[in-house]
Amino acid sequence: MSGNIATPSSSPASKIVLATAVVKSWKSPIALGIFALLSIVLFGVFGREGTSSFRLSSETDFVQLPVLALPTRATGIVLAVVLVLIAAYATWLASRARRVSLWLIVIFAVMFMVAFLSWASAGHTLPVAGLLVGSVGLSVPLIFGALGGVISERVGVVNVAIEGQLLAGAFVSALVASATKQPFLGLAAAMVAGALVSSVLAAFSIKYLVDQVIVGVVLNVLVTGLTNFLYSTVLSPANETLNNPGILPRLPIPVLSGIPIIGPVLFRQTIIIYIMYVAVIAVWYGLFHTKWGLRLRSSGEHPQAADTVGINVNRTRFWNVSLAGAIAGLGGAYFTLGSIGGFSKEMTAGAGFIALAAVIFGRWDPIKATFAALLFGFATNLQSVLAIIGSPVPSEFMLMLPYIVTIVAVAGLVGQVRGPAAAGKPYVKS
Numbered sequence: 001m002s003g004n005i006a007t008p009s010s011s012p013a014s015k016i017v018l019a020t021a022v023v024k025s026w027k028s029p030i031a032l033g034i035f036a037l038l039s040i041v042l043f044g045v046f047g048r049e050g051t052s053s054f055r056l057s058s059e060t061d062f063v064q065l066p067v068l069a070l071p072t073r074a075t076g077i078v079l080a081v082v083l084v085l086i087a088a089y090a091t092w093l094a095s096r097a098r099r100v101s102l103w104l105i106v107i108f109a110v111m112f113m114v115a116f117l118s119w120a121s122a123g124h125t126l127p128v129a130g131l132l133v134g135s136v137g138l139s140v141p142l143i144f145g146a147l148g149g150v151i152s153e154r155v156g157v158v159n160v161a162i163e164g165q166l167l168a169g170a171f172v173s174a175l176v177a178s179a180t181k182q183p184f185l186g187l188a189a190a191m192v193a194g195a196l197v198s199s200v201l202a203a204f205s206i207k208y209l210v211d212q213v214i215v216g217v218v219l220n221v222l223v224t225g226l227t228n229f230l231y232s233t234v235l236s237p238a239n240e241t242l243n244n245p246g247i248l249p250r251l252p253i254p255v256l257s258g259i260p261i262i263g264p265v266l267f268r269q270t271i272i273i274y275i276m277y278v279a280v281i282a283v284w285y286g287l288f289h290t291k292w293g294l295r296l297r298s299s300g301e302h303p304q305a306a307d308t309v310g311i312n313v314n315r316t317r318f319w320n321v322s323l324a325g326a327i328a329g330l331g332g333a334y335f336t337l338g339s340i341g342g343f344s345k346e347m348t349a350g351a352g353f354i355a356l357a358a359v360i361f362g363r364w365d366p367i368k369a370t371f372a373a374l375l376f377g378f379a380t381n382l383q384s385v386l387a388i389i390g391s392p393v394p395s396e397f398m399l400m401l402p403y404i405v406t407i408v409a410v411a412g413l414v415g416q417v418r419g420p421a422a423a424g425k426p427y428v429k430s
Contacts, residue, residue: 028100029091032108036080036087043076043115048122058129062258072122079115083108124389131378131385132265136273137339139377141166141348143276144331145355146362146369147283148324152198153364154287155320156300156313158424160216161201163352164223165325168193169332171227174343175235177245177336186245187272187333194329195322197223202321206314209426220352228345235343247341248272272330272338279327284366296320300420303427313427331355357403364419 052072056065086108090100117126145162152159169190177186201219205212235243248270256267287293295316298306303313331351336343354376362369379401386393 025099026094028105029087029094032083032087032090032100032105035108035112036083039076039080039083039112039115043073043080043119047073047076048119049073050123052118052121052123053125054117054121055125055127056129057260058264060258061260061263063260065260067125070118072118075118076115079111079118083111083115086111120386120391120393121389124391126385126389129261129264131381132261133268134381134385135374135378136265136269137377138380139374140273140276140334140338141331141351142355142358142373142376143280143370144334145328145352146358146373147279147366148194148198148326148328148331149356149359150287150324150362150364150366150369151283151296151327152321152324153359153423154300154420155296155317156303156420156422156425156427157202157205157317157321158212158216159198159201159321159324160213160356161197161219161223161325161352162328162355163348163350164216164220165194165197165328166332166335166348166352166355167220167223167227167346168197169329170335170347171230171332171343172329173333174243174245174336178242183245183248183337186337187330190329190333191326192329194332195326198325198328199318199322201325202318205426206317206321209428212424212426224346227343231343231345239342243342245337245341247339248337270338272334275330279330280366280370283327287366297420299427300422303422304430307427307429313429317427328352328355360419 050072052070052075054068054070056068057063086104090104093100145166148165149159149162172193173186173190175186176189177183180186197219201212201215204210204215231243250268250270251274252263253267257263259267287297295306295311299311299313299316299320306316307313332348335347340347355373358369358372358376361372361375380399383393383397383399
């Protein structure tokens with residue numbers, strides 16, 4: 001029995017052409033379009049008359065920049081038109097299945113903020129340098145907490161206990177610095193306190209496989225109750241000797257501290273903020289350019305694969321979660337040694353949860369999480385500054401702003417947000 005066996009033809013007509021699916025994402029254009037429409041209504045239809053003034057220099061700057069005065073309504077209208085054009089360009093990019101650049105979104109956000117500040121400060125003078133200096137100060141605990149959150153979640157443990165680590169660091173730093181009269185011992189003690197809180201989180205979630213979110217919430221409640229009790233029974237009766245650490249002095253860097261705007265914001269700060277600069281760079285470099293970072297990230301992304309190449313996943317998770325707590329503890333020390341000069345009940349006021357939101361907003365990247373924390377600090381300080389100059393903007397709205405931005409980011413309107421694959425999942429070696 002014989003038959004004909006069909007063979008593939010070599011003729012051009014018989015070639016199989018694979019079609020490539022074109023995916024168009026309209027999330028960013030929709031978000032930009034909404035804010036562009038809002039800018040037309042707010043800065044155009046409800047534009048305010050008068051002149052908006054921006055004071056760019058402080059008295060100690062080498063060069064005194066002139067006060068920048070802008071016509072409020074005209075500035076708002078021009079910037080609103082530019083925002084509409086950017087939104088239209090983003091729509092065109094999406095229609096061609098092209099990605100909307102992050103830089104385009106950043107430019108849009110900066111221009112919208114300038115238009116808003118011009119509208120809000122009509123008839124008043126806004127101190128730009130003071131606004132930015134205050135924003136950095138309010139962001140310091142958030143940045144330390146966010147760095148701890150990034151390390152912890154990158155290694156596979158969801159760190160809901162950042163609030164407890166900040167609060168423990170604040171309490172212990174005030175106690176130790178007051179008792180020893182050595183603020184640097186207070187900083188070291190804050191790191192130890194944060195590490196102890198995070199080691200409890202690591203022990204229960206890694207060794208005993210307890211749900212990480214539940215352990216984090218319980219630790220927050222435990223530390224809050226414990227510090228409140230110790231404050232009432234230990235610190236308050238001896239406030240002058242055990243709760244009077246003082247505030248670390250500012251250490252201006254010669255020459256750099258006299259640069260307008262940049263100098264007061266970055267180079268006229270306390271030692272804790274200079275440590276923060278180093279910590280951000282060190283964590284970023286360590287995570288993405290060292291063997292330590294590779295082992296850490298592999299334990300949070302694919303622990304089974306990491307185990308097969310000889311990495312002790314649970315040990316890696318335990319020590320890195322402890323390190324994350326030590327970094328967060330430094331943020332707690334800023335409350336007492338860098339800002340207020342003493343401990344008070346629940347003084348962190350939810351900063352740990354804001355830091356956790358900055359981790360998500362920053363997509364588990366140290367640099368991006370730092371900028372997200374700065375956004376929170378800027379929005380918080382802005383509502384205070386606007387209230388001082390008599391702006392009609394409700395302070396409650398400004399307090400809502402960073403959370404609204406976070407919801408937008410988490411919803412994916414500015415890009416896909418995906419955390420480490422194994423974060424929150426305990427690893428049991430098979």
